[in-house]
């Protein structure tokens with residue numbers, strides 16, 4: 342009832358992903374890594390802390406010489422350098438040094454922010470990820486991307502910095518609001534679309550069980566997603582090529598997310614972005630109409646949006662926002678398209694007219 346995946350970095354074993362049903366094995370895993378004789382700081386947000394902070398604190402306080410916590414207001418609006426500064430201040434006040442440990446307890450915002458604080462405090466302090474959302478368990482906690490938003494730019498400041506352990510307690514998913522759970526499925530569905538047709542089939546066939554959060558189905562789908570993500574980040578840890586495929590749906594998705602003032606969640610925007618990118622893939626003759634329809638049906642099945650309803654920005658404004666994304670290279674937007682429903686590729690030759698057509702497609706309710 343548990344699974345372990347080893348992740349290598351630059352050819353060497355680096356950290357494991359532990360897929361567990363509770364937090365019970367966390368002390369043992371930390372001990373095996375040699376932790377205990379130092380201070381530990383748990384970084385979390387106001388939503389997640391309410392559920393798990395006390396349990397984790399009690400667990401770690403008996404194992405470490407000192408245990409403290411830093412909790413910030415939940416939400417993307419906290420993901421900035423001010424909050425990182427407040428973390429540094431907390432660590433300085435509690436006299437943390439380079440041999441101490443940070444624990445990121447929460448979803449993608451917590452993992453990215455705490456990871457960035459770990460990468461930069463005293464030029465690098467160990468950290469572990471305890472992802473509690475589906476999105477962070479299947480995607481953001483793996484591969485060492487850390488960072489925060491800066492001005493109007495999402496994830497603009499950051500570092501590649503590997504955790505020492507990724508420990509997921511799948512039972513934590515039960516406390517997620519339904520909308521957040523479904524938003525998280527966008528990333529695992531994405532893994533199937535870009536890399537693995539058989540996995541896409543699994544996600545489609547097992548949708549009833551996954552939606553009902555049947556434990557075995559959840560464990561299998563998270564495991565499969567982590568394997569796909571692991572393989573990609575091992576081959577291309579610093580996003581020189583293949584790792585960019587994980588940004589499928591993110592070019593237009595990030596623009597919509599930003600323009601919605603984060604009222605639409607990351608996963609929902611990625612779903613919309615995937616429809617737009619798949620539309621372009623179909624228009625270019627890469628995927629068949631049936632594959633495009635299948636992609637939309639899978640997203641619909643998982644209660645993800647495929648139409649941008651009642652959005653207060655025009656397709657032209659969304660196009661302009663895609664140019665503010667950091668996925669630009671030499672003035673060109675890096676776009677991920679599908680060859681098939683299970684294979685993606687990166688291109689920089691998508692024209693503004695094509696992007697505008699794809700945005701207009703999701704903005705119109707013609708589906």
Ligand code: GLY
Nearest residue numbers: 480484486584587
């Ligand atoms: N979430 C995309 C990546 O880790 O590259």
